Amino acid sequence: MKHALTVDVEDYFQVSAFAPNINFQDWPNWPLRVERNTQALLELFEQKNVKGTFFVLGWVAERCPELIREVAKAGHEIASHGMTHQLVYSQKPEVFREETIASKKLIEDIIGQQVKGYRAASYSVTPKSLWALETLIDAGFEYDSSIFPVHHDRYGMPGAPLTIHTAQTVDQKQITEFPLTSANFMGRRLPVAGGGYFRIYPYFFTRMMLKRAAVEINQPFIFYLHPWEVDPDQPRIPGASALSRFRHYTNLKRCMPRLSQLLDDFEFTTVQDVIDTQRAQGTLTTFDYTTLEARL
Numbered sequence: 001m002k003h004a005l006t007v008d009v010e011d012y013f014q015v016s017a018f019a020p021n022i023n024f025q026d027w028p029n030w031p032l033r034v035e036r037n038t039q040a041l042l043e044l045f046e047q048k049n050v051k052g053t054f055f056v057l058g059w060v061a062e063r064c065p066e067l068i069r070e071v072a073k074a075g076h077e078i079a080s081h082g083m084t085h086q087l088v089y090s091q092k093p094e095v096f097r098e099e100t101i102a103s104k105k106l107i108e109d110i111i112g113q114q115v116k117g118y119r120a121a122s123y124s125v126t127p128k129s130l131w132a133l134e135t136l137i138d139a140g141f142e143y144d145s146s147i148f149p150v151h152h153d154r155y156g157m158p159g160a161p162l163t164i165h166t167a168q169t170v171d172q173k174q175i176t177e178f179p180l181t182s183a184n185f186m187g188r189r190l191p192v193a194g195g196g197y198f199r200i201y202p203y204f205f206t207r208m209m210l211k212r213a214a215v216e217i218n219q220p221f222i223f224y225l226h227p228w229e230v231d232p233d234q235p236r237i238p239g240a241s242a243l244s245r246f247r248h249y250t251n252l253k254r255c256m257p258r259l260s261q262l263l264d265d266f267e268f269t270t271v272q273d274v275i276d277t278q279r280a281q282g283t284l285t286t287f288d289y290t291t292l293e294a295r296l
């Protein structure tokens, strides 16, 4: 079984955890490290002969178009991570719409290919922002990977399906949804899809839980990482809370060797590839999100 390997291409100063400490207007003042860090991931993926999906932030694509072309040229799938990394449920729907359309077009112009996939900043498609799915459909996206069916302070949609499915919104509009991976641990759903969880949990635990998740859903899991997570020397953000520092800085040094081990322990491919395989097997169910909205 080939699982989905994904990278959210953004820089260390753009993460939601540091949003209270860094103004969007100040982003250009922070030294960019996303190029070298993404290239380090590209090198590892080439060594391991694996392809993945890179969800690229429009803000980064605008400043580093050559990097995005390099990723595409290496045979990876390019998808969108939005434009400015604002939480969807904190944005006005019309601003979200403008940014979503603009980021898709920007990336498509850079790589000369259609962009089909979308991932929201910090998985912020939640019960408060289900309207975003309709916007994604209208903007021409074919799949989304923004829903985390767990409890978390910043994101999460407990009750949403765990498997890849067709998400149905109002007016029978549809988009494929690849929810972020969680697994049952002592009676509750534990997020195990990557990022901070991958750095904080011991590696043997992640491996065990990812195996468990794939058995539970009888489908490939989806794994994510950020370029800044393999960069122990990144500048530290002054004034960040203890929780944010813990989530962002724990085990940065261990991340690259762990990732290398993960790529040895599991087989990976792009999101589009996994969706195509599941669709061909006829295993995709449909979930009507208007029923979830109605229950809230």
Ligand SMILES: [Zn+2]
Pocket: 008, 010, 081, 085, 120, 121, 122
């Ligand atoms: Zn992000």
